[in-house]
Amino acid sequence: MSHPDETARTFAQKAIERASGETGLRPGQIVDAYPDLYMSHTASWRCIRTLEKMGVETLYDVDRVAMVMDHLSPAMTAKTAADHALCRDFARRMGVKHFFDVNAGIAHIVLMENGLVRPGEFIIGTDSHSTIYGALGAFGTGVGFSEITAAWVTGRLWVKVPESVRIEIDGELPPGTYAKDVMLKLIGDLGADGLTYCSAEFGGAYTEALSVSERMTFCNLAMEMGAKNAYVAPDETTLRYLDDTGVDRGELTVLLPDAGAVYQRTVRLDGSSLSPQIAVPHTVDNVVPVEEVAGTRLDQVFIGSCANAKYDDLAIAAEVLAGNRVSDGVRLIVTPASGKIMTRASETGVLATLINAGAMITNPGCGACAGNGGAMADGETTLSTANRNFQGRMGSYESRIYLSSPATAAASAIRGVITDPREVLTPAGAMR
Numbered sequence: 001m002s003h004p005d006e007t008a009r010t011f012a013q014k015a016i017e018r019a020s021g022e023t024g025l026r027p028g029q030i031v032d033a034y035p036d037l038y039m040s041h042t043a044s045w046r047c048i049r050t051l052e053k054m055g056v057e058t059l060y061d062v063d064r065v066a067m068v069m070d071h072l073s074p075a076m077t078a079k080t081a082a083d084h085a086l087c088r089d090f091a092r093r094m095g096v097k098h099f100f101d102v103n104a105g106i107a108h109i110v111l112m113e114n115g116l117v118r119p120g121e122f123i124i125g126t127d128s129h130s131t132i133y134g135a136l137g138a139f140g141t142g143v144g145f146s147e148i149t150a151a152w153v154t155g156r157l158w159v160k161v162p163e164s165v166r167i168e169i170d171g172e173l174p175p176g177t178y179a180k181d182v183m184l185k186l187i188g189d190l191g192a193d194g195l196t197y198c199s200a201e202f203g204g205a206y207t208e209a210l211s212v213s214e215r216m217t218f219c220n221l222a223m224e225m226g227a228k229n230a231y232v233a234p235d236e237t238t239l240r241y242l243d244d245t246g247v248d249r250g251e252l253t254v255l256l257p258d259a260g261a262v263y264q265r266t267v268r269l270d271g272s273s274l275s276p277q278i279a280v281p282h283t284v285d286n287v288v289p290v291e292e293v294a295g296t297r298l299d300q301v302f303i304g305s306c307a308n309a310k311y312d313d314l315a316i317a318a319e320v321l322a323g324n325r326v327s328d329g330v331r332l333i334v335t336p337a338s339g340k341i342m343t344r345a346s347e348t349g350v351l352a353t354l355i356n357a358g359a360m361i362t363n364p365g366c367g368a369c370a371g372n373g374g375a376m377a378d379g380e381t382t383l384s385t386a387n388r389n390f391q392g393r394m395g396s397y398e399s400r401i402y403l404s405s406p407a408t409a410a411a412s413a414i415r416g417v418i419t420d421p422r423e424v425l426t427p428a429g430a431m432r
């Protein structure tokens, strides 16, 4: 029986050793780490009010502070407007360089497209979907407002070294199925607690061939299985994305797991026979193949969220909708994940295609995903490209939310019912 190489380490062990200065860390150990970046969003006002109560006026390192006004943007109420104003004033007074206002978009996407997320770094954020930063090879994890405030002041935060799970995805997906379908299938198989406090390392030929956009979808949705963080090994695809954000490759610390590292378990999924998947109300792990709910009548379709409103997501939806019309009686709301994505979609004609099909385009941000606009009435049903379908999340507690990929959402908007995207061929030919 060969004994595991005690010195071989997983990504999580390496990332936390780097952030803490400790060595030889094992899962379960608790250490103080020094995060490279602290993200807080619209509710940063909670941290500011706490500092005021503490009488603290100095930060550990203001250049590690990133604030993004994304969840309730633009302000819909005087209270939210006051919260935004407090954040703007704080950022100005403290010299926060990485402050992004209501026109920027969803924090996770904004930080990555602005070169603030780098491989090997330890990033904490006041949002559970901070796991998304693993798409660029960083250790990203969601924390509370108290933790962010503590990091603002002390520069450090305790962290328990997670167990690591390898998730090997192989097989060539059939046309009309995407990373979102793979993740919904995994969530349905493993359950909402399937990866609780684990580091999810995605690998396999399918993962390695993914775009950064779809790696973001992977790492974002890993949170819906309880993952502490998620990770796709940085490669040339990652580095090309980072080049475009202005990051200097020479400044990067790419951390890769060692061969022989010890994993709690390995999960394998062959996507070659996967059909489009749907999360059914009211939990994300209540997942079925689209065939089982096809024909479900829809009042609204929402293409948005940090999971699936990146440029590629909007382009896929436009490919399906090109030359088609949104069904009468259905509201199609498209909320680009960031201002940069919206500008690119405008320049390439993707927005025009969506608008000509009958879509309503909103400002970039969380939008309806956070219940900010696009609310549902009693008895209504929406199909959303987001990552959560908890009851009442998007308006009435008596409304129902199904989750899908952008392709399924677009095809369903055309027919007015949940539809298998493989039934909707674009003029350009079969679905990708």
Ligand SMILES: CC(C)[C@@](O)(CC(=O)O)C(=O)O
Binding pocket: 071, 126, 127, 128, 129, 142, 369, 370, 388
């Ligand atoms: C704030 C809320 C809407 C949240 O962004 C919170 C979170 O993910 O931490 C979510 O998507 O559930």
Ligand code: SF4
Binding pocket: 071, 106, 127, 129, 304, 305, 306, 307, 365, 366, 369, 370, 386, 387
């Ligand atoms: S899941 Fe929705 S509300 Fe939460 S950060 Fe992402 S876009 Fe915003």
